[in-house]
Amino acid sequence: MNYQKIYDNIIEKAKSETRVKCNEIYYENHHILPRCLGGGEEKENKVLLTAKEHYVCHKLLIYIYPHNRGIILAFHRMVYSKNHGYIVSGRDYKYIKELFGSIPMSLEQRKKITKTLTGIKQSKETIEKRMKKLRGRKRKLSKEMMKKMHIRNILNKHNQGENNPMFGKNHSSNSIILMRKAKLKKYNIILTSENILEIKRLYKVIKYEIIAKMYKISYNTVRHIFDGRYDWLVEIEQISREK
Numbered sequence: 001m002n003y004q005k006i007y008d009n010i011i012e013k014a015k016s017e018t019r020v021k022c023n024e025i026y027y028e029n030h031h032i033l034p035r036c037l038g039g040g041e042e043k044e045n046k047v048l049l050t051a052k053e054h055y056v057c058h059k060l061l062i063y064i065y066p067h068n069r070g071i072i073l074a075f076h077r078m079v080y081s082k083n084h085g086y087i088v089s090g091r092d093y094k095y096i097k098e099l100f101g102s103i104p105m106s107l108e109q110r111k112k113i114t115k116t117l118t119g120i121k122q123s124k125e126t127i128e129k130r131m132k133k134l135r136g137r138k139r140k141l142s143k144e145m146m147k148k149m150h151i152r153n154i155l156n157k158h159n160q161g162e163n164n165p166m167f168g169k170n171h172s173s174n175s176i177i178l179m180r181k182a183k184l185k186k187y188n189i190i191l192t193s194e195n196i197l198e199i200k201r202l203y204k205v206i207k208y209e210i211i212a213k214m215y216k217i218s219y220n221t222v223r224h225i226f227d228g229r230y231d232w233l234v235e236i237e238q239i240s241r242e243k
Helices: 003-016 051-064 069-080 090-102 107-117 124-135 143-158 173-186 193-203 208-215 219-227 231-242
Strands: 028-031 046-049
Touching: 003 046, 003 051, 028 051, 046 051, 051 069, 051 090, 069 090, 173 231, 193 208, 193 219, 193 231, 208 219
Parallel strands: none
Antiparallel strands: 028 046
């Protein structure tokens, strides 16, 4: 099926009609060339579509550009937005969910999100709302967990400030490396520099869930590798090879 041809036909039909926003017919603004593909805010790049046409056009765009996260995100918002009253089929729901999860967020997008969120303080109302939800919840803990938490609290009290053996001291680079290696052993994470470089390469192409199953590691470990938290392991192996 030629999705591009269908998309172009809908746009050309809408352009040929002298459409104006009014109370009689409901129209929505649509960017002919999406902004994530370089489209601007010019009049030539905008067209008025009906709600159905707008939905169909965005659905067609995800078939035309299945690897573009911006296109997928636009349709994802349309499907899950409370403002739009679209009735989504089970097939569309499944497809957009799988497609949205298959393409990981780039480092540039993550940095943009962190920049927008840094410095923003939550209002007292939002904090109170969140606290009200959490107050009613009770965690079910076993007796063993209760004992462990009690012992941990006692040790924390005794090891505070000057009582802590590491008070005023810093770990050496060798001890940090040994601690990190011990942590990997504790969680049964077997990684080499080659694995790390391969996971970083695969992360851009395959779902992180599949990578986690391939290397028998958690989803968070895959993300941490991509973020560069395990680069120290690559450096250590390079140094040892040089020696």
